[in-house]
Amino acid sequence: MRPNQTLGAHNAEAPKTIAILGAGFSGLCVAIKLKQAGFDSFTLYEKSSKLGGTWLDNTYPGAECDVPSHLYSFSFELNPNWSKRFSNCYEIRAYLEHCATKYDIYQHIEFNTEITHADFDENKGKWSLTRADGQRLTQDVFISALGQLNKPKYPNIPGLDSFKGTLFHSSRWDHDFKLEGKSVAVIGTGASAIQFIPEIAKQVKQLDVYQRSPNWIVPKPDREYSDAEHRHFNRYPALIRLYRRLLYWQFELSFMAFKKDSWLGKRFVKAAETIMGQHITDPALKQKLTPNYQIGCKRVLISNDYYPAMQRDNVALITNTVTKIDAHNVYSGDGTKRAVDAIILGTGFEATDFLSPLQIKGKNHQSLNQAWKDGAEAYLGITLTGFPNFFMLYGPNTNLGHNSIIVMIETQANYIVQCIKTLNEKNLKYLDVRYDVQQRHNQNLQQDLSKRVWASDCSSWYKTETGKITNNWPNTTVNYWWRTRRPNWLDYHAVPQDKNANVHNSQPLGLGPKADLESQPTSKPEQKSINLS
Structure with a gap:
């Protein structure tokens, strides 16, 4: 239809x-x-x-x-x-x-x-x-x-445009570029980078990973579904709904970890430290990979193979800032120059x-x-x-x-x-x-956000440069x-489809004759409500 x-029957116009x-x-x-x-x-x-x-x-x-x-x-x-x-x-x-x-x-x-x-x-x-x-x-x-x-977010690094090798962002992956036998620099260690670094580390000759700040990483409970599970899922759709519901509530309850100084957050820290300790034995490398901010302030990442990749002989983790790039080299803050064939930007998004x-x-x-x-x-x-x-x-x-x-x-x-x-x-x-509705909503929202770990002292893509959290619920x-x-x-102004109406005389929508108008704020009390009944 x-x-x-x-x-x-209210609709007299075309859809x-x-x-x-x-x-x-x-x-x-x-x-x-x-x-x-x-x-x-x-x-x-x-x-x-x-x-x-x-x-x-x-x-x-x-x-x-x-x-x-x-x-x-x-x-x-x-x-x-x-x-x-x-x-x-x-x-x-x-x-x-x-x-x-x-x-x-x-x-x-x-x-x-x-x-x-x-x-x-x-x-x-x-x-x-x-x-x-x-x-x-x-x-x-x-x-x-x-x-x-x-x-894609491209870093503002002097000389980046002068690089003569292969250069691409992880979200614009160059699948024609052959990694085998190449020296590659990865700039950034966010959610995408921790997925592709272990994969390309198996192929390249040398991998230089430039890290601005480390991430909290917890185990990834991944596995393949068996043929028997597929048969049951296909035969009993209610089983999928039950499984989905269990997953949903498992994740929903984890919200408590994102409150500042929560006990669940501390358990997440313990899990993250345990997985790091299982894989990283070099104290210097462990120090480089340990965050100095509250877990959850940045996106919590899941991986089982990132830490093992960091210990490969052909992988170097560099925590000095990239200061410049020329035709063939990446320069870091300690003055070291490293020649590379390609640069992959794992620098996230705007x-x-x-x-x-x-x-x-x-x-x-x-x-x-x-x-x-x-x-x-x-x-x-x-x-x-x-x-x-x-x-x-x-x-x-x-x-x-x-x-x-x-x-x-x-x-x-x-x-x-x-x-x-x-x-x-x-x-x-x-x-x-309505303006007042939006303002009140965002004032309350920012007040709630101030109680969450995202408001703690770290830089993340959740926040603007001034520190306003614009991304997270x-x-x-x-x-x-x-x-x-x-x-x-009552949160909205409406303008009727009246060709003779003055659009500046918009009215707040009402909820019908039973609406409790006195309990609802209006930006212009003298205006009448449009009845939605």
Whole structure:
């Protein structure tokens, strides 16, 4: 059915047209949810030639998810055939392709299409999107499914551009480059690096690993699933749901470790120190690999083979800062010059530079860059005041340190679909979250974050240069689900689809005749509520 056939008699206009940026987990999830809700007038704009998002970009040796696959997958599309507990990038992308095929999403995707600008027309209540080729598109609703980890971060090292050997970022892996017999420098030791370093160490002649700060690393409980387990998963789908639920609560309870000075955090430290002690016997190397910050302040990593790789004869761990690079050499702070054939950058992503380089302008031509000049923030990580009918998945302050991000994405997709349903049912021009609601939400959020380990003394991609935590959610996923299970319409201003209406006289949405209006703050008390009943 078309949306205007399923969403009630209030809708006198054509169904809302919807633009979704990105065809990774987030984009596919909201597309599927829209389809299940009866919407068909949506398009996913994907800049690459294939879907997959981060799992299309990150194909380096050893690329795997650090969340068990039965939990790092959609709750509505369980996969009984995961080959092992932590699947690799190719298996995850194959799963996404399966989802796109099963739910008939491919017909909605425009590949090789990059959106560079998005501008909101306040009079029309529509978004004007500009493609990289200059073509302009008009849509009623604009959804970003770009996520937080899509733009590679390149270090500002003098002479980096002058290097004459092979140079690439781990998320842009050069699979044509032959590692055998080469001297290679790896700059950075984050989540990607600890996966590919053990793999390439087996192939290269010499591997120089430049570490800025060490990581807390805990064991990776990985294994292959047996044929018998696959048979049971296929025969009894309820068994997968039970297994997924057990995994979910195991991870959810670990949230306690991310409170400052928690007893569970101390247990994590003990586990990390134990695994290091089992593998690292050289006191000098052990000192280099031991963090001097509270566990959880940076991302906690899981690996069984990183420490053994660090002890290989052909691997050198260098903790002096890289001071410069020339045509063939890497120079470190102690004055040592090391000749290399290739440099691999394991320097992560511009995680706090949300949605860049996309240029977005909302009401009154306000740019997103200006709105976020002090660090990105939003309401529930989904909506942003002054940018009507604009929704985000995996937006500011929705990253997790303890559970599967797919849980967050699904709750966000459900929330967004409810908002779009209301736009249709009530024949609204747009919804815009109230400024006071967003401000209060973020004040409370930052207060909660100040009690978490991410606020302790360390530098991480969770924080801006000024120390504002813009990436992480400070509470449990249960807490987030509860807050986003359905929109509170008093949190939003609405403009009706009235061609004679003054768009500056937007009204806060009401919840119907039974709504307790006195208990809900409004930015303009004299305004009347639109009845949603």
